[in-house]
Amino acid sequence: MFTSARNQLSGKVSAIQRGAVNDEVEITLPDGQQVVAVVTHSSTESLGLKPGVDAFALIKASWIILLTDTAGIRLSARNQLSGTVEKVTPGAVNAEVTLKLASGDLIAAIVTNESITNLGLKAGVAASAAFKASSVIVGVKA
Amino acid sequence: MFTSARNQLSGKVSAIQRGAVNDEVEITLPDGQQVVAVVTHSSTESLGLKPGVDAFALIKASWIILLTDTAGIRLSARNQLSGTVEKVTPGAVNAEVTLKLASGDLIAAIVTNESITNLGLKAGVAASAAFKASSVIVGVKA
Amino acid sequence: MFTSARNQLSGKVSAIQRGAVNDEVEITLPDGQQVVAVVTHSSTESLGLKPGVDAFALIKASWIILLTDTAGIRLSARNQLSGTVEKVTPGAVNAEVTLKLASGDLIAAIVTNESITNLGLKAGVAASAAFKASSVIVGVKA
Known part of the structure; x- marks a missing residue:
């Protein structure tokens, strides 16, 4: 498939x-x-x-929101998987972020470059993938 | 409009x-x-x-998932339109794929470059556009 | 957060x-x-x-559709915020559009470059952000 x-x-x-x-x-x-x-x-x-x-x-990678600091907030997004950023591939407007979960599974997310900067996303940073x-x-x- | x-x-x-x-x-x-x-x-x-x-x-183009081999699987996505890839426009992270349906209608989808490679998407390949x-x-x- | x-x-x-x-x-x-x-x-x-x-x-910016001419149509998207385009940042396939609402709030949307051309989106143009x-x-x- x-x-x-x-x-x-x-x-x-x-x-x-x-x-x-x-x-x-x-x-x-x-x-x-x-x-x-x-x-x-x-x-x-x-x-x-x-x-x-x-x-x-x-x-789909573009349906995922990344969070770096979930302390103090709760979201309606039912799915929230925690992991560590494995890799960031920047583009002109969007970037692809690969998150490694504790299980070893990899999650790909597409976010804007500005979010990469705002969240300080880079290899080794703890982050969560949230999706509805x-x-x-x-x-x-x- | x-x-x-x-x-x-x-x-x-x-x-x-x-x-x-x-x-x-x-x-x-x-x-x-x-x-x-x-x-x-x-x-x-x-x-x-x-x-x-x-x-x-x-x-929206980013809400569409492309499938190249639907034999043997069934999806909950209620909308699945079959066609042929007309054109692939690669970007730094994402690519735009134009799918031509049997009716002649064109469907645009945005997927990651890695999916283009994984699925072997190029002009002439049969593919389906699935969306919820x-x-x-x-x-x-x- | x-x-x-x-x-x-x-x-x-x-x-x-x-x-x-x-x-x-x-x-x-x-x-x-x-x-x-x-x-x-x-x-x-x-x-x-x-x-x-x-x-x-x-x-998320990629979940937003932009409209430039809403006269004569009505959409099921429950959320439609009107504003003025503040900035367009084009990429290889996608572009980021910043919309300034009357309240002063900024809304970021990711749309394809082709839509930028089709809609004539540039700073100063009136547009609406629609999302489900x-x-x-x-x-x-x-």
């Missing part, structure tokens, strides 16, 4: 909360971390999502 | 599924393809959306 | 509309403008969001 989504995390569906139009799907990764996705209810049904099913979460449950695409093997 | 959303697809509302906060709006394009949008219920009401109404879907229903903005003429 | 989200607007929660999975949260800014966010209901509860609570809205309620991340101080 090949997609342009730089972040593809595999795990098992661990919970589903039903809604009228949208459902909330929780995927537990092998290291115990959880990714929460909001998908339309018809997707839950057509993909056969239910607890125990193997599934993966796709998160509604940004996550869920996939299953057919 | 002028917006920075590179993808603007016009059609007619063909179905609406009501929810408490969000509604799911289906727009059928002239070539029979459908685009599904999730919008807040108050937008459905203020725009007067109902079956038969002319409407358009706005999808929650990414789609619906518009009507006043 | 440090995040890579270029747009951070502070205000007070002025209304909450409950749903089964998602809630709609309205934040009123000091100048009277409102930002609407859709967050999962569990976030509303864990953040203690209710009318009167201080909160801020985070909107589902794109907004809500935060509170702990």
Whole structure:
């Protein structure tokens, strides 16, 4: 399988909360971390999502916000993964940041160059990747 | 009308599924393809959306994921349009990919350069553009 | 607090509309403008969001669509802030546009270079920033 989504995390569906139009799907990764996705209810049904099913979460690099100091604030973004900056690749306007999680997984995020400067992002800095449950695409093997 | 959303697809509302906060709006394009949008219920009401109404879907280029091999996987992204890569414009970090659909419509997507390499994206390659229903903005003429 | 989200607007929660999975949260800014966010209901509860609570809205620059001519159209995007282009920084594929609102607040948006040309975006041009309620991340101080 090949997609342009730089972040593809595999795990098992661990919970589903039903809604009228949208459902909330929780995927537990092998290291115990959880990714929460909001998908339309018809997707839950057509993909056969239910607890125990193997599934993966796709998160595009541009949908991720990076945080360097989370002390004292709480965000509505359901997904927040902590790690250490591995690499920063600056461009003309945007930069790509690679974050290494404790599990060893790498997360790619695209942020503006100004944010790189403002946050002091560089290799070795502790940072978190936050993304909304509604940004996550869920996939299953057919 | 002028917006920075590179993808603007016009059609007619063909179905609406009501929810408490969000509604799911289906727009059928002239070539029979459908685009599904999730919008807040108050937008459905203020725009007067109902079956038969002319409407358009706005999808920003950075909200699109490209897939080159969909065999064997299924995604929760409700919108998946198939086509052929027309052009790739690489930048320092991101690249712009133009996809030509069977209908002749062009879809622009922004992905990272690394995805261009990983997926082997270049003119002539078959690819699909996937985007979530929650990414789609619906518009009507006043 | 440090995040890579270029747009951070502070205000007070002025209304909450409950749903089964998602809630709609309205934040009123000091100048009277409102930002609407859709967050999962569990976030509303864990953040203690209710009318009167201080909160801020985070909107990433790449989640914003710019409009230069809104006469004659209406969009489902719940958030539309009007202003004047302050600065355009072009890159290889994307450009960063800074919009100054009547309140004096600055909004940063990332759009493709082609949109800069199509819309004729340059300092002094009137433009609006549109973004979906589902794109907004809500935060509170702990």
